[in-house]
Amino acid sequence: MPLARLRTVIELVLGLRRHDFRAARTFMDSFYPGQGLLPRAISFTGWALKLMWRLIPETSAWASFASPVSRTPVWLRGKDPFENHPFDADPSARLPQQVEVVVIGAGMAGSAAAYHWSKNATAGQMLVLEMNGVASGSAGRNEGLVVMGRYYYYVHHTVLAHLDRTRSDLSAAQRDGLAHEYAAAYAKSAYANAEMIAGTIEREGIDCDYVRKGWVQAANPDAVDRLEASTRMARETGFADWVKITKEESFEKSGMRTAGPSGFSIGAACWHPAKWCWGLMRIALRSPRVQLFTRTPVTRVEDRGEHYAVHTSRGVVLARCVINAIESQTPQLFPKFHDIIRPMQTQAAWGESDGGTMRPGTGISGDRAFFGRDEHGVIFGSDATRVPDHEAGRNQPSRFITRFLLTELRRQFSVARIHVRNEWSGTVSYTPDEFPIVGLMDEKRLYMVGGMAGSGSGVSFNGAHHVVKTILGLEGPDYYPERFFSAKRFGPARRAPTPLQPDLEAE
Ligand SMILES: Cc1cc2nc3c(=O)[nH]c(=O)nc-3n(C[C@H](O)[C@H](O)[C@H](O)COP(=O)(O)OP(=O)(O)OC[C@H]3O[C@@H](n4cnc5c(N)ncnc54)[C@H](O)[C@@H]3O)c2cc1C
Secondary structure (H helix, E strand, O other): HHHHHHHHHHHHHHHHOOOHHHHHHHHHHHOOOOOOOOHHHHHHHHHHHHHHHHHHHHHOOOEEEEEEEEEHHHHHOOOOOOOOOOOOOOOOOOEEEEEEEEEEEOOHHHHHHHHHHHOOOOOOOOEOOOOOOOOHHHHOOOOOOEEOOOOOOHHHHHHHHHHHHHHHHHHHHHHHHHHHHHHHHHHHHHHHHHHHHHHHHHHOOOOOOEEOOOOOEEEHHHHHHHHHHHHHHHHHHOOOOOOEOHHHHHHHHHOOOOOOOEEEEEEOOOHHHHHHHHHHHHHOOOOOOOEEEEEOOEEEEEOOOOEEEEEEOEEEEEHHHHHHHHHHHHHHHHHHEEEEEEEEEEEEEEEEEEEEEEEEEEOEOOOOEEEEEOOOEEEEEEEEEEEHHOOEEEEEOOHHHHHHHHHHHHHHHHHOOOEEHHHHEEEEEOOOOOOOOOEOOOOOEEEEEEOOOOOOHHHHHHHHHHHHHHOOOOOOOOOOOOHHHOOHHHHHHHOOOOOHHHHHHHO
């Protein structure tokens, strides 16, 4: 027995890759919040040794891996309906020379932009350019939750931390007030976004397995006071889609065993994220105003005054406006956005399984991982580690993390059997204040929807609507005021009077 364990440990150690060491830091920080570096490192080392010597070797009695494990995300197992669009139907198709708008990327944001253009534009052509397939980026590699966005307390907390670092010109009270304004603006747009999605699925009859039963999020046992504070803030601010539930309620909704209470997002839902994007794109392409070219990477965007020249592998297209919808890959195309759009790797796996106590249809996050159940098995994943810009978009999951997550499946759901068939990773993007960018990237007509901090479903649909509405000059509520959502807040002029200061002073 010790020999078998030793073999597993050697196998694990030999299998370690650079990302495992990067991710170790992420896990250490999230497992032991509030501790100093040395105690954190000691606790983490103890945990890692136990994991490698005892917990992971024990999983071999009930968990197995297909040979080989597929890198295809579970959502993309079927046929890609836009595999080689439009060439399958029209092998001689050519890119148009000039259009009103080019959208770069056909994930959640790009597909949403195409949908909104098809519904609202009465003139002008939109061209969507996608380097792989529709939903081949994070949109088709994710957990499958439609979130209500990050909850108010979280947004306030991350924005405030950024303001504390960067806005010493403001008093502490001003920074706190400003962080509240950001959080309220975000929550307002995200709540509207969730209802727009639900309404669109119903009205359009989009078949994307949408089930709205909420999302249970286990609190870190060392941070229950934060859960209390966050649900109190939700009540006090009126953005009340975030409540505390007991561990019994948590188990009843999710089947997850927790040490204490959990947070619960009432309005969150589960869906098939790729079917959502495909559904939007199908509707968009019914309009003569929308064109899609997949397998067409954009290599450069050049400002030529009245137009942008969008360089692609198939030639150059002139566009009056550009919508950048490539999220974590933004710095690859727009190097100025290095350190403004920070790519972070997250990964997931799927296996045929009895599922243990896990319930289908509800979003589930443990304090260390996320989980979901379908008819035949379970999806599980974790990680949020920054990777270099050139690694954004790659599919390079860590087997060590997958094996660790198996131990969590056992601990929280008593899973008795699993055969892991798919394992993949994707990258999402975080801005320095973890607040999205929806609006202009330059002073002209180059827009973006990005920096959604792993919550793309909470921003992309309404965000893309906002950008399309702005380009078309349509009336309607402004869910993404420039003073909060613009990339200008990270621009070179941010230490000069920012767009925020005059507003603050006027109040
Ligand atoms: C493991 C994991 C779990 C997640 N879970 C959830 C969840 O449950 N709920 C949720 O809301 N969010 C989740 N997310 C985040 C969510 O998937 C993203 O926020 C969302 O997909 C972002 O949408 P997007 O359209 O901006 O970017 P993407 O979906 O990444 O789409 C960008 C597209 O641009 C294309 N592209 C890139 N560069 C170019 C180029 N130069 N030329 C042409 N095309 C290009 C890519 O191929 C890609 O198709 C998760 C992410 C991961 C990785």
